[in-house]
Amino acid sequence: MRAKLATIIFLLLIYASPAGSFEYYLHGIGKVIDDPLPPSFTLSVQELPVTYVVGPDSRGYLYGVEYKRLRHQRMRILKSQDGENWEVLYAHNTEVTSLYLWKDTLFFSDIKGRIFMWNGQAFEEVMRLDDGKYAIWWSWAGNEDFLLIGEYGKKSNSAKVYRTFDGRHFEVFFDIEDHYQVKDNGCHIHLVSVDPYDKIVYVGVGDNPPYRGLYIYKNGTWIFRNTNNHVINYVMNSGPLAVTYPDENRAFFYNDNFPQVIEYNKKKDELKPLATWFGEYYKAEMKFYDALRDPETGIHYVVSVDYHKEGMDYLWISLDGIVWRKISGGLINGTNILYPIHIANGYLYMNNLRMKLFTREEALKLIYGKGPSFPVSGTLVENRPMILPIHTKYPIAIVIKGKKFQNILSTKLDWKTINGILQRDGDILTIFASKPPTVLELPGLNLKKGWYTLGMCIKSSQPWDSQISPAHVTIYTKKDVYGGLAQVSNEWRPFYYVFYVDAEGTVKLSLLFNGTATYSIGCLFLSSDISTSKPNGKFLIGESYSKNVSLRIDDRTYYIGDLRPGDTYVLHLKDLETIELLSGGAVDVLITDKWEEKHGLTIPNNQMNNPDSNSIFSVIYLLLISFILGGYALKQQMQ
Numbered sequence: 327m328r329a330k331l332a333t334i335i336f337l338l339l340i341y342a343s344p345a346g347s348f349e350y351y352l353h354g355i356g357k358v359i360d361d362p363l364p365p366s367f368t369l370s371v372q373e374l375p376v377t378y379v380v381g382p383d384s385r386g387y388l389y390g391v392e393y394k395r396l397r398h399q400r401m402r403i404l405k406s407q408d409g410e411n412w413e414v415l416y417a418h419n420t421e422v423t424s425l426y427l428w429k430d431t432l433f434f435s436d437i438k439g440r441i442f443m444w445n446g447q448a449f450e451e452v453m454r455l456d457d458g459k460y461a462i463w464w465s466w467a468g469n470e471d472f473l474l475i476g477e478y479g480k481k482s483n484s485a486k487v488y489r490t491f492d493g494r495h496f497e498v499f500f501d502i503e504d505h506y507q508v509k510d511n512g513c514h515i516h517l518v519s520v521d522p523y524d525k526i527v528y529v530g531v532g533d534n535p536p537y538r539g540l541y542i543y544k545n546g547t548w549i550f551r552n553t554n555n556h557v558i559n560y561v562m563n564s565g566p567l568a569v570t571y572p573d574e575n576r577a578f579f580y581n582d583n584f585p586q587v588i589e590y591n592k593k594k595d596e597l598k599p600l601a602t603w604f605g606e607y608y609k610a611e612m613k614f615y616d617a618l619r620d621p622e623t624g625i626h627y628v629v630s631v632d633y634h635k636e637g638m639d640y641l642w643i644s645l646d647g648i649v650w651r652k653i654s655g656g657l658i659n660g661t662n663i664l665y666p667i668h669i670a671n672g673y674l675y676m677n678n679l680r681m682k683l684f685t686r687e688e689a690l691k692l693i694y695g696k697g698p699s700f701p702v703s704g705t706l707v708e709n710r711p712m713i714l715p716i717h718t719k720y721p722i723a724i725v726i727k728g729k730k731f732q733n734i735l736s737t738k739l740d741w742k743t744i745n746g747i748l749q750r751d752g753d754i755l756t757i758f759a760s761k762p763p764t765v766l767e768l769p770g771l772n773l774k775k776g777w778y779t780l781g782m783c784i785k786s787s788q789p790w791d792s793q794i795s796p797a798h799v800t801i802y803t804k805k806d807v808y809g810g811l812a813q814v815s816n817e818w819r820p821f822y823y824v825f826y827v828d829a830e831g832t833v834k835l836s837l838l839f840n841g842t843a844t845y846s847i848g849c850l851f852l853s854s855d856i857s858t859s860k861p862n863g864k865f866l867i868g869e870s871y872s873k874n875v876s877l878r879i880d881d882r883t884y885y886i887g888d889l890r891p892g893d894t895y896v897l898h899l900k901d902l903e904t905i906e907l908l909s910g911g912a913v914d915v916l917i918t919d920k921w922e923e924k925h926g927l928t929i930p931n932n933q934m935n936n937p938d939s940n941s942i943f944s945v946i947y948l949l950l951i952s953f954i955l956g957g958y959a960l961k962q963q964m965q
Contacts, residue, residue, distance in 0.1 A: 356587070356601025359693065360652040367692070369655045370682035376404050376412055378463060379668040379675040380427045388670060389415065389432055391422045393678045403434065409671060409680060416449060426466035428473045431493060435461035441475060443493050453496045456484065459514065463616065463666035464567060467518040469525060474499060476515030476529065483508040485515045487529055499543075500529050505550065506537040513537065516565035516582065523574040526592065530565030532582060538565050540579065540590075540597075551590070551597055551820070568617035570626050575709070578647045580614035580628060587614075587628075587647055591709060594860060596820075600647045610636040615665035618674075623686040627674055629664040637661050641676075643689055646713040646904075651693045690715050701918035705729070706877065706907040708858050713904055718919065721898040724879070724905075727914040728872040728889025733859065734771070735782075735850035736867060742767045746839075753867070754848040759839055766847070768835040773827045774854070780823045780835070781851035781859060786814045787844040797845075798838040801825045814841070818848070861911025875910035889913065 363369070376390030377400070383389075388409055392402040398421045404412040421437040432444040439455035455461070458480025465476040475496075476487045485508075489499035502513055517530030527543035540551045566579035566588070578600065579588040585603035590596070603612060610632040617628040625643050628650075632638035637660035641653040654660060657679055668675040672683055684692070694715050706712065716722065737750050746764035749756040757766055784797060799821060800809035805828055812821035827833060839845055851859045851866070859866050862874055875886040875895075880903055886895045889910070907913060 356647075357649040358601070358603050358607075358652070359650065363653070363655055363692070367688075369653070369658065371655075371657050371679055372410075372681075373657065373678060374410070374412070374675070374680055375678075376406075376675075377677045378422070378425050378666060379670070380425045380432075382407075382670055383427060383430050383432075388675075389425055389427065390675075391425060391434075397421060398437070403432075409673060409675070423460050424462045424465065426461075426468070426473075428466075428468040428493070429470075433466075433473075433493070435465070435475075439477075439479070452494050453488065453490075455479075455488075456482070456486070458482070464517050465515065467520045467527070469520050469522070471525075474518050474520065474527065476500075476518040478514050478516070481512050481514050481533065483511050483513060485513045485531055487515060487518055499527075500541065500548070502531055502537060505541070505548065508537055510534050516567055517569060517579075519569045521577065521592075522571055524592075528566075528569060528577065528579075530567065530579075530582075532565040540566060549595075549817070550815075551595075568614055568628070570617050570619040570628075572619065572624070572626070572647060572711075578617070578626065580617050582613050583611055584608075585612040585614070585630065587644075587650075589647060589710075594709070601644075601650055603650075606636070607638065610634045610638050612638045616667045618667055618669050620669055620683060623684065623689065625684055625686065625689045627667060627669070629667055629676065631663065631665065639664055641674075641681075643684065643692070645686075645689060645693060646711060649693055649713065651689075653692075701916060701920070703914070703916045705912055706905065706915050707912045708861060708907050708909060711904055711906040714902060714917075716902040716917065718900050720919070721900050722902075722917060722919045724897040724899060724902070725916040725918070726875065726877070726886060726889065726895045726897070727916070728875070728891050728893045729855070729912050729914055730869065730871045730891040731855040731858075731861070731866065731911060732853055732869045733850075733866045734773075734852040735768075737850065739768055740770065742769065753850075753865075754846050755850075757839070757845045757847070759842055759845065762840045762842055764839045764845075766837040766839075766845075770832050771835060772830075772832050774830045775827055776854045777826050778852060778854050780825065781821070781849065782812075782847055783818045783820050783849045784812055784814055784837075785818045785846045785848075786816055786841065788814075788841060789816045795840040797821075797840075798836075799823065800836045800838070802834040802836065803827050804829060804831050804833075809836075812837075814839075814845070820849075855912075858911050862909050866911075870911065872910045872913050875913060876908045877910075877913075878904075878906045878908055880904055883908065886910075 375393050377393045379388055379390040381388040386407050387405045390404050391400050392404055394400050400421055401418045402414055403416040403422060405415045406412040418436060423435050423437055426433045434442050437460055439460045440451050441453040442449040443452045455477050459477035460479045461475050462478050465478050467474045473490050473493065474487055477485055485502040486498050487500035488496040490496045502508055512534035514532060515529060516532045519528045529541040531541060532538050542549045542551060565582060567582045568580040570578045572578060575591065575593055577590045579590060585607045586599055587601045589598045589600045611634060612630050612632045614628050615631045617626065619626050624645060626647060628642045630638050630640050630642060639660055639662055641658055641664060642650045643653060644650045664676045673680045674683055737753055737755050741748060741755060743757055744765040745761050747758040757764060796811035797814050798809065799812050800807060808825040810823060813819050849865065861870060871891050872889040875889050877884050884897065889895060
């Protein structure tokens with residue numbers, strides 16, 4: 327069902343895209359630019375005899391493993407001060423799987439799971455991972471306080487992350503058994519990362535449901551986030567493989583088994599799709615094996631790979647996580663493995679290669695060309711920065727228009743239960759299951775034709791292990807049945823789904839519980855509006871509109887106030903690169919060079935989001951993609 331719907335979305339997007347226009351689809355689909363590079367642009371790439379590059383250390387040395395096409399032959403550790411000439415530091419007796427530099431000390435893992443540390447004169451073994459486990463490039467993370475090492479390799483019913491404060495004494499920092507009793511021997515650690523802004527730890531666990539996903543260690547507590555069942559959102563389905571940090575409030579995660587970039591908003595505790603690759607990339611199950619952000623330019627570098635060997639080994643760059651540009655040419659040709667990647671001394675080091683880093687100006691030109699033609703229009707959603715480089719010799723008009731948004735669901739509607747007792751407690755529904763299966767239904771929900779986002783969070787009196795089964799969430803329309811499994815635990819767990827109503831009429835929402843327990847359902851959300859479920863930090867109940875609107879354009883903040891649906895506010899600027907709605911939920915925006923004050927305070931509807939205009943966001947974006955944006959700060963709402 328998911329694949330079928332994803333294909334439909336892809337075809338609709340192609341059909342709706344005006345040829346030759348400057349456009350991309352925010353919040354869910356993004357924009358993928360895979361045209362060949364301009365003939366005038368030449369990549370500066372050279373071959374190197376190393377892979378797994380780290381450093382430099384305080385003495386200026388880079389370190390790497392001697393590159394061999396066969397991995398089991400990669401046994402020698404090299405060092406270099408210029409990144410071009412390498413010498414042997416150490417010859418190991420088996421395959422070296424990764425290097426990591428922590429507090430100016432070099433560590434490495436071998437295929438046998440032994441962890442070694444350089445003591446100034448030689449490498450000494452300091453730890454041994456569980457049988458069959460070892461560390462690769464995504465297994466390491468550290469800061470000035472501690473070093474983390476995750477167990478990759480052989481799948482089992484256990485997966486651990488170890489922590490050390492001195493490099494010699496290790497403790498178990500994370501163990502999947504503390505969260506779920508894994509019985510299928512399908513588990514290992516994918517990603518370990520420490521947020522550079524606030525020391526939050528992210529651990530990606532794969533591979534099998536229902537335990538796979540993203541585990542977040544924040545303020546001494548672990549939380550689990552998995553947004554399976556989204557119609558185009560495979561996020562965390564096998565645990566993310568890479569992460570970059572665009573700013574202090576967000577993290578971008580890069581998927582396994584499905585080509586998608588996911589934004590995690592730390593303030594709202596929510597996961598949202600930013601960009602998705604369809605077509606040949608989707609069919610090949612392209613995934614992202616490593617990602618880095620250049621702190622000097624803000625450019626995100628990501629390398630892709632596919633298990634089907636269909637030539638998807640490319641480098642991708644982005645400035646906002648939404649618009650992605652494929653970089654290919656010469657040695658970067660789709661067939662050479664590029665992972666892992668490392669940034670040092672003005673270069674991007676890849677597998678057996680290094681490339682001169684792009685300047686921000688080069689990235690802007692590659693991604694956006696000469697910039698958009700006017701007018702352009704679309705919707706800004708709270709806390710979602712957008713890169714839109716516009717530089718003109720004369721002022722242009724940026725017209726901000728208020729929106730209405732609505733949450734259709736509430737606990738006051740005519741909910742019914744089968745084999746259970748229903749209790750309403752404010753904004754929470756509580757079901758006391760008498761015997762399984764227990765069903766919670768909302769029949770007769772009248773919806774218009776269009777795409778809808780459904781969101782909720784669920785908690786059980788039973789813990790998250792084999793004692794309790796996932797809940798079945800199902801939406802019945804006149805022609806189709808949609809739905810998926812919602813993970814249930816004794817902590818609040820989010821669930822959301824996108825579905826399509828093909829004709830105005832009634833639908834039925836059903837939740838089926840197979841366990842004998844008490845279930846609580848909160849944060850009920852259903853909307854077809856492009857907005858957020860938590861405008862201005864308050865969960866949306868009923869109808870609202872763009873209140874207390876403020877936005878940031880580059881380095882300047884504009885306080886606009888309330889904008890009722892249809893009300894507008896006009897700014898006149900000559901330069902624009904980044905625009906972000908700071909508060910207000912959502913607003914429509916029109917950027918034009920032909921705005922005249924005689925338009926007054928009302929923008930004609932046919933001028934805003936005109937499908938025939940050269941707009942950033944086509945009408946299909948408004949009908950399709952916008953509804954992916956629920957914005958569920960679900961756990962925060964329940965606290």
